[in-house]
Amino acid sequence: MNILAPVRRDRVLAELPQCLRKEAALHVHKDFHPRVTCACQEHRTGTVGRFKISKVIVVGDLSVGKTCLINRFCKDTFDKNYKATIGVDFEMERFEVLGVPFSLQLWDTAGQERFKCIASTYYRGAQAIIIVFNLNDVASLEHTKQWLADALKENDPSSVLLFLVGSKKDLSTPAQYVLMEKDALKVAQEIKAEYWAVSSLTGENVREFFFRVAALTFEANVLAELEKSGARRIGDVVRINSDDSNLYLTTSKKKPTCCP
Numbered sequence: 183m184n185i186l187a188p189v190r191r192d193r194v195l196a197e198l199p200q201c202l203r204k205e206a207a208l209h210v211h212k213d214f215h216p217r218v219t220c221a222c223q224e225h226r227t228g229t230v231g232r233f234k235i236s237k238v239i240v241v242g243d244l245s246v247g248k249t250c251l252i253n254r255f256c257k258d259t260f261d262k263n264y265k266a267t268i269g270v271d272f273e274m275e276r277f278e279v280l281g282v283p284f285s286l287q288l289w290d291t292a293g294q295e296r297f298k299c300i301a302s303t304y305y306r307g308a309q310a311i312i313i314v315f316n317l318n319d320v321a322s323l324e325h326t327k328q329w330l331a332d333a334l335k336e337n338d339p340s341s342v343l344l345f346l347v348g349s350k351k352d353l354s355t356p357a358q359y360v361l362m363e364k365d366a367l368k369v370a371q372e373i374k375a376e377y378w379a380v381s382s383l384t385g386e387n388v389r390e391f392f393f394r395v396a397a398l399t400f401e402a403n404v405l406a407e408l409e410k411s412g413a414r415r416i417g418d419v420v421r422i423n424s425d426d427s428n429l430y431l432t433t434s435k436k437k438p439t440c441c442p
């Protein structure tokens with residue numbers, strides 16, 4: 183029995199949201215990977231859409247705006263008063279991507295040094311890492327590499343998606359922003375992260391950014407599932423029904439029709 187309420191209409195993704203800057207994007211394809219689109223059409227997304235919840239961690243210096251960013255997206259609120267995150271906090275967001283339900287668990291971690299050791303115990307198992315810096319504070323951009331190094335100690339660098347997010351865009355003049363963006367793009371390219379600039383106060387780019395995180399995490403998950411089932415496909419033993427009959431897969435197994 184499905185006890186979950188339907189996904190909110192404004193969390194439905196039928197197309198791949200585009201990157202902010204092509205120079206620092208995880209990829210620049212216009213559409214979802216064709217194998218992913220096909221798998222969704224044929225309901226072959228495995229655990230994605232049924233049991234899987236993807237963990238996303240948000241790290242960065244104190245007061246760069248991590249909590250405000252999550253709150254703007256999940257609750258559409260903004261608090262101008264600073265309240266330090268103690269340890270960690272998390273929000274769940276449910277999406278529907280290409281007709282498949284998909285959930286993100288967004289972990290807000292503490293930027294303050296004294297709470298860092300509690301927060302870092304929650305880094306493990308992330309599928310995406312969002313490293314936030316303040317667009318008006320160059321030191322916070324410089325610190326992003328250390329935040330990333332710490333987060334990667336607990337995760338597999340080859341499979342995690344990275345996002346570098348400049349916050350508080352509303353506080354930069356256009357000229358200041360251009361200068362900061364130049365440096366940020368360099369860092370993003372170096373660490374192989376996708377670059378975004380947002381304002382939680384005005385809401386600029388916040389929704390677009392999280393939609394992109396959801397879409398790319400979903401895509402990576404489905405591709406991983408397909409890889410797993412593909413590896414299992416030939417010569418494997420598959421148990422069918424409950425009568426313990428065994429079916430051996432052979433090379434003659436037909437490929438799904440729309441699969442590229």
Ligand SMILES: Nc1nc2c(ncn2[C@@H]2O[C@H](COP(=O)(O)OP(=O)(O)OP(=O)(O)O)[C@@H](O)[C@H]2O)c(=O)[nH]1
Nearest residue numbers: 245246247248249250261262264267293350382383
């Ligand atoms: N003008 C402006 N202020 C912001 C923005 N985002 C956050 N702030 C302010 O920056 C301060 C810190 O924001 P938080 O979201 O609490 O920062 P944090 O990174 O979660 O801080 P820690 O929990 O200590 O790690 C608060 O006073 C916010 O109101 C923004 O987009 N624009």
